[in-house]
Amino acid sequence: xxxxxxxxxxxxxxxxxxxxxxxxxxxxxxxxxxxxxxxxxxxxxxxxxxxxxxxxxxxxxxxxxxxxxxxxxxxxxxxxx
Amino acid sequence: xxxxxxxxxxxxxxxxxxxxxxxxxxxxxxxxxxxxxxxxxxxxxxxxxxxxxxxxxxxxxxxxxxxxxxxxxxxxxxxxxxxxxxxxxxxxxxxxxxxxxxxxxxxxxxxxxxxxxxxxxxxxxxxxxxxxx
Numbered sequence: 001x002x003x004x005x006x007x008x009x010x011x012x013x014x015x016x017x018x019x020x021x022x023x024x025x026x027x028x029x030x031x032x033x034x035x036x037x038x039x040x041x042x043x044x045x046x047x048x049x050x051x052x053x054x055x056x057x058x059x060x061x062x063x064x065x066x067x068x069x070x071x072x073x074x075x076x077x078x079x080x081x
Numbered sequence: 082x083x084x085x086x087x088x089x090x091x092x093x094x095x096x097x098x099x100x101x102x103x104x105x106x107x108x109x110x111x112x113x114x115x116x117x118x119x120x121x122x123x124x125x126x127x128x129x130x131x132x133x134x135x136x137x138x139x140x141x142x143x144x145x146x147x148x149x150x151x152x153x154x155x156x157x158x159x160x161x162x163x164x165x166x167x168x169x170x171x172x173x174x175x176x177x178x179x180x181x182x183x184x185x186x187x188x189x190x191x192x193x194x195x196x197x198x199x200x201x202x203x204x205x206x207x208x209x210x211x212x213x214x
Contacts, residue, residue, distance in 0.1 A: 010097045017101060017124050021108045026116050033120055040127055048144045048166040049134050055175055059182050064123070071116070071189040075196040079114040080203055 006046055013039045026077045030068040037061035094135060102128035115195065115202045119188050126181045130174045137170035139163065145171075 016036035020029050037060035044053040089096060105128060108121025145168035147160060196202055199210050 007093065010094060014097060014101055014104070017104050020120055020124075021104065021112065021117065026114070029116065029120060033123070036124070037127075040131070043131065044134060047134055047138050048142070049137075049171045049174075050144055052130075052134060052171050052175055052178065055178055059178060060127075064182055064185055067186050067189050068116075071193055074193045075116075075202055079117065081113050081117065 002046075006043070009039055009043050009046065013043065024079060024081075026072045026075075026079055027069070029079075030065060030072055033068060034061050034065040037064065095132070098128050098132045098135070101131070113204050115192050115204065115207075119185065119192070122188075123181060123185055126177070126184075130177050130181075133170045133174050133177075137167035139166055142166050 020032040041053050041056040105121045105125030145165045
C-alpha cells in the first residue's frame, strides 16, 4: 500500500460522505453516494482485496445507485436538511 | 507533543475510519429525511467493512493468489503465508456487502410505501400525520 494514495482517497471518501449527507436534493445525494461507493472500491483495490473491489463496483456503485434513483423518482426530491 | 502526533499519524487510517463511522451514526440519528438516514446507515456499514478489510492487510505481500506452480507439482519451495494478504476478512466482508445492498433495497421499498401512504418522507411531518389520526 502506497500511503499517499491511500490517504488522498480516504479523504475523498470522507468528503463524498459529508457531501452526500448535507446536499439538499435527493438526486444529488444519489449521485454523490455512487461516487462514494466508487471511491470505496478504489480503496479496496489498493488494499489488495480485488474480489471485494469488483463486487463493490458492480453492486455498491451500480445496483445501489439504480435503486436510489428509482426510489427518488417514485417519491420526492425535496428534503429539508 | 510530537510523540502524540506520531502515535496518531502512525494509525491514520483507523482514525479516518472512525470519523467515517461517526458521520454515518450522526446521519442516522440527526437527519430528518428517511432517505438521508438510509445513506447514513450505508456509510456506517461500509466503515465497518473497511476496518475489517484493512486488518487483513500485510506490507510487502501480494494478492491472495498462489504464484508459480506451487499448486500442481508439490516440488519447489514452501508457500509462505507472510507473502500473501490474508483473504479471510475479504470473504467475510463480501457477504456483508451483499447483505448491505439487500438491506438498502428493502428499506427503499419501505420508503416508497411510506411515501405512497403519507405523501412525505420527513420524519417530523410523518409524526404529525400519525398523531392526527
